[in-house]
Amino acid sequence: MTALPIDPILPELVATLRQHGRAVLQAPPGAGKTTRVPLALLEDQTITGKILMLEPRRLAARAAAERMANTLGQQVGDTVGYRMRGASKSGPNTRIEVVTEGILTAMIQSDPELTGISVVIFDEFHERSLNADLGLALAWDIRGALREDLRLLVMSATLDAAPVAQMLDAAPIVTSEGKSFPVDIRHLPKPTGKDIRLDQATCELVVQAITENPGSALVFLPGEGEIKRTEALLAKALPSDCTIAPLYGALPFAQQQKAIQPTATGRKIVLATAIAETSLTIQGIRIVVDAGRARRARYDAGSGMSRLVTERVSRAEATQRTGRAGRVAAGVSYRLWTKGEEGSLPAFPPAEIEAADLTGLALELARWGSTGADLALLTAPPEGPMAQARALLHDLGALDTKGAITAHGRALVRLPLHPRLAHMVTIAGPDAAPFAALLNGRDVLMRGAPVDLSLRLEALRDARAFARNRSFAINHAALAETRAEAQRLRRFTDKASDLTPAQMLALAYPDRIGQHRKGDAPRYILSGGKGAYLEAADPLARSPFIVASDLDGDQREAKIRAALPISYAEICEVYAATIAWHDLCEWSKREGRVITRQQLRLGAIALEDRTWSDAPPEDIAVAMLDGVRQLGLSPSNAAKRFVARVEIGISGGLDLPDLSEAALMDNLEAWLLPHLTGVRSAADWKGFDLLPALKGRLDWGQTQALDKAVPSHFTTPMGRRVPIDYSGDHPAISLRLGELYGVTRHPTVGKTPLRLELLSPAQRPIQITLDLPNFWKTSYADVRKDMRAQYPKHPWPEDPTAAEPTLRAKPRKS
Template sequence: MTKLPEPRPMPIDEAIPALKDSLRTAGAAVLLAEPGAGKTTRAPLALLSEPWMEGQNIILLEPRRLAARSAAVYMAAQLGERAGETVGYRMRGESRVSRKTRITVVTEGILTRLLQQDPALLGTGLIVFDEFHERSLHADLGLALALQSRELLRDDLRLLIMSATLDAEPVARLLGDALVVQSRGRMYPVETVYLPQAPAAKEPLETVVERAVRRALAAHEGSLLVFLPGAREIRRVESLLAGSLLPAGVLLTPLYGALPQEAQRRAIEPAPAGQRKVVLATSIAESSLTVDGVTVVIDSGLRRTSLFSPRTGMNRLVTVRAARDSADQRRGRAGRTAPGICYRLWSEAEDRALPARTPPEMLEADLAPLALELAAWGAGSPDELAWLDAPPAAPYASAGLLLQQLGALDAAGRITGHGRQMAALGLHPRLAHMLLRARELGLAEPACALAALLEERDLLKGAAGRDGDLRHRLTLVLNAAKGARGTGSAQEADPAALQRILQLGRQWKARLLELDQPANDAAAAGLAAPPAAQTPAPGPLPPQTRPAQAPPAQPRAELGPQQPDRYCGLLVSFAYPDRIAIRRPDGRYLLRSGRGAVLPVKESLGAAAFLAIADVDDEGAEGRILLAAPLEEEDLRQYYREEIQEEQTATWDDASGTVRARIRQKFGAIVLAQRPDPEPKPEQLAGALLTAVAEKGVSILPWNDKARKLQERLAFLHCIDDRWPDVSDDELAATAEEWLAPYVSSVRKRADLQAISLYNILENRLTWEQRQELNAEAPTHLPVPSGSKIQIHYENPQAPFAAVRLQEVFGFMETPRIGYGRVPLTLHLLSPAGRPVQITSDLRSFWETTYFEVKKDLKGRYPKHYWPDDPLQAIPTRKVRPDGHR
């Protein structure tokens, strides 16, 4: 047997004794180790030989597939073995483990499946959460489930959290005040250079990055690692650099998650002798991976993330500024093997303003997968588990509603048999529901292909990819699966993406078949598998029945698996029932949720009456439809018949002066059909007019002068005493249901409306005592000395007035007062011709001062009329002169 060389010392070695001691005594620890310390590959091997690990295995959780595979291969090599012996790995669609395997490196979904199948994780002594600072949804969930498992089932299950940039104290508290072990790592000095773009420049990102790459290649030795937000930007920068002359010996290698495994391997392996690389990477290269030979990092400072809106139930892919912890991780990549330099494409001022930490995915993501996992776990609510950041209430509630719509949860929020099968598939709940429904219709194979299509990056290239018709894409995949070539497939389809989709589709098909078989006891109990076999991820729980509230519909005869154009939209609708949409007359679409959406390209979908939308951008007032397929109305009516509701509606048509009553068939906000309702209910008639009043105001009601004058008197009293009701137009419109509803239940046309007496309705709001008080404190008329009764006007409730001829108020000493004596009545004093000669609310002052000037003027203009020298002793008259006076 060949003796293996002693492993070279690593900085993490100094921290191992403290780590062992903490795990032995407390059962948990937090390890902070700088990049290059060796924590990922050295710590698990060192802990494997601990006495408390006898007969137990280690699960090492890595957030990324490439990092998981690389870590397993490296650790196996340290033992002189191949992956799949003592050290193996498991991820979706790929597995290398055997009966000898004691350390299994897994990606996050696999840990969740293992815990769901065996909450006690018998045979596992330690779970290691690596790079926990990334705070993915599955990592947070896995830790919460593991903590509850340890509390209720396995007090000997040990937990280790590892990171380079983690805020350790909250995690340590969550683990029961666990020890925080630190390792300095092996970092070489890294110089930081800021290259901000001029505010006026506004150059495309790829142009700025290309210039920085050329500068760095000219100024420095070694390979370059360039951080970009996504694959689209990587391709653009790659195109710019490849299209011009690069220095001799420079290799361009992209690195992102959707690349084939071989292409990812080429990106991280050392450059051939005498050459160097420019690695164009997403955040996949931030941690866990060492890209050999890198001494220069160029950081765009951007990251791409998917933000979920609980309001619309949609995700929005956005590019945002990276946080401080992410920028520091990226910078550290330049100092792993030698002194390096980091070019940051932003200013020092912008650098100081960076947020401290990248938000946990828990706070930004669609929580439907989490909600389904918790329901399968048996948790009634997230509050039953311990979290670093609990799931936000609104997105979690939105997730629960979606799961009920998919039949995964019952009305009480408990998981159904259908929901257990969805959880066992390991897909997003939407796609899992689609596969299960498709299986009932004999469409499992195309549904698996469609699920793979929707999970992976778009397989169409160039202009073809701008048309969002899923039917064409599905046909390409199905033809490729049969070995046939669809029209234009060679030119339009990305071969690598097509191969990934085919492989993933086969995986989901195998997973569906497993649901019909008993669960694999060995797989459910632990991590054992045939030696070095390519095995799928852990198998499902035993099959259950679908919930009673969502019985399977009988398949239509024409839904044959050879007709993807016919059933593609139906399959999409199973995954996205909330995104079924109807075409509006102007070509835009209305989603079932009530939100609008538009087709940016209408080449093949624009004429469809109904669409099932798989991907829609949630920006702006209306979403932009990215991927969809036509849905036949007959399929909508058959497969969603229990969700189509018939409702009676009535609206007031002000133009025709009638109530238009309708019986509508509705699917959410979508009106499928409507017809006149010959016998609307009284409450619907009343509701139609009340709604019109609320929207258009009380002006549509049959007001007359008498009713308006009563409204004005009441408004006057309300101004001085709030015991009186507010009868302003705005308040009456807002409270119409309270005061108007009893009188309009039989109104169907304008003639019915005109028969209503608003005067009586307003008066009926008053008690008998209030009516007497109204007449006393806001009288309709003012008695004057001439014997006349002069109308009082209340148009302005702040200043009621009466208009009276001056001669009729001779002898009226004081100004009359109304409203409990608080308000002087303004008098408009008129000439014999009825024209105002004075407006006053102080009659005594008028008689004593102004009258004599007015008298002089009036006597000249109306010499036959009576103009006494003493108005207070004069006889008031309605005539030219009082009787007996000449």
């Protein structure tokens, strides 16, 4: 058996695991941990049960099982087997079983003691998949509560081991320092231009790498589309002795196997996604070309939708990819970025729990009887997405009002589907299995087909007839996969129904039933409250109602990528228990008024809408408060004077309420609501007088104290009440000069002198003073001279202090 770098530390690892029952193994790419560690544990006589090893990908799981079986000189299914969704090779004598990550969760949920399992190994844990995080948390919970003898081993090439070790109660860390062969890392001399496509730049770098180095190459690209475009370019640019082999998750297994097997002659160029980052040794690879991109699913809690985004790789991912070049010999790694750009890369990729749809996780936690807070999750699930996941599960009937799993929820979790699709299959029965398989897999029609899912169902039922009658090309590989999955899913169902495909889809997506908005554009409001649209040319663009299963996740308005039309009657039949009449009384910013409607609603969509003519006045008043918040306060001059008086009273020590605009807006319900009867539009609000409502903020005692300390009016010698303006530096009044004849002391508010604006008989300002006696002695003579010339019919006495106040002109001579 060929020596591998991991071999020297295997005795230490086995002893550590025997003594402590838990360990974290750090080993660089190519060290051999995936195949050597389980076999080393197999020789430990204290391990009597099965060794379970989790792999993040199906291809890696099969390859690992085959290599270990080959090492033992056996067939897969003897001592070493594997188990994954839809495929299994294990027997009664199997001691090492390689499983994909979701399998462990299902095993734990069905048998919380993991009967017959002695060791659980989490391989390539640095990928931080949701299933791996949950599986480790559940296994650790089992070890603490039920199985002290259960041994746990976490293995990784690039993970920061300390946090994992700490989470596992200070688990020992065992490190393999060895590296199989050196790898020369080469960067671009300068950044690629913005106008150069990724596939073109990658093609040029591959050609350079092949020209400069011997051996086969492994090229990392973010997805299937980039692989196919790069493959087309390389087919014209590579030497004739080079064979191109794509490798991505959607490929049939036989083609995946072909990509990792050595070629008989010539050189092989493997174009792979992240599927080739871990646990795979591809024979003959001496060159790695890294395009520096990774495709990840990002979940947006605001929209309730996931979408695939292409991002820069992390430094950890780049290291992992580089290691592929040094597995069988010294190699070289070409990176499609400059040395200077490397510092801007994130250290690690985000854990899937931070960015994924958490609906499945929430259901698994509820089944375990946990919220997640009591489990050893390396990263806590984000609160927003988790709350949204639980809300969806409640809508599906999988959780009760307290968040506990229901009998229906337990039925859903047993199906190997997203809870949405599991709900659809459970309710709709066997006829929903092909539809669920279709929704869960790749599109069976080639790119460019309309969004209508009925076309896919038609192709699934009869591909030959579809090909004769339709102009859309079929993806036959995806069609075969979908049919096989449909057969498997049928085994989980028994109760038949007569639901239409549109009704089935509505069961799975209760939040994505869409109603056409008013207008010509194909825009929809979804029952979950979000907006969505169809391309104008799509045949479904004029459908009154649709159900969308796939959207691009745009937060403002999502593009519908797959949907079915649904009728009003079909909606009502499925959601009869949910649809209800709602009284709608709310402020319309667009119309500038309170609108009162009665609507038959399913979530955010109104199936029927009619005028609510007898809406209670108190409801209208409450809705008008939102209008006030939008329009703002518009106090009259009298209201402004009152507010100014209150502010002066507060500054003078009076116990009065805060009438600042901010305070008033914060407490509209308390002071304004009782006065809004009859107000329901912006026009009504414009004519509304705030003064009575503002005065209502003061009780009788406060009003009396205010009137005494800060009076609202000044009473002239003639008995006329003149409002006092408190908005300036001094309280002020405006009145005609003749009204103050005979006044010898300056008017005051308390000890504060009033600012007097003295007016002519025509109500025009002629003097402003804070000292009336001084005005009489000084400026009055000049004012008298001017006024006598302008208003000869009015009295202008030489001694105003001795005259009678008057507003009249001189009596006519008889």
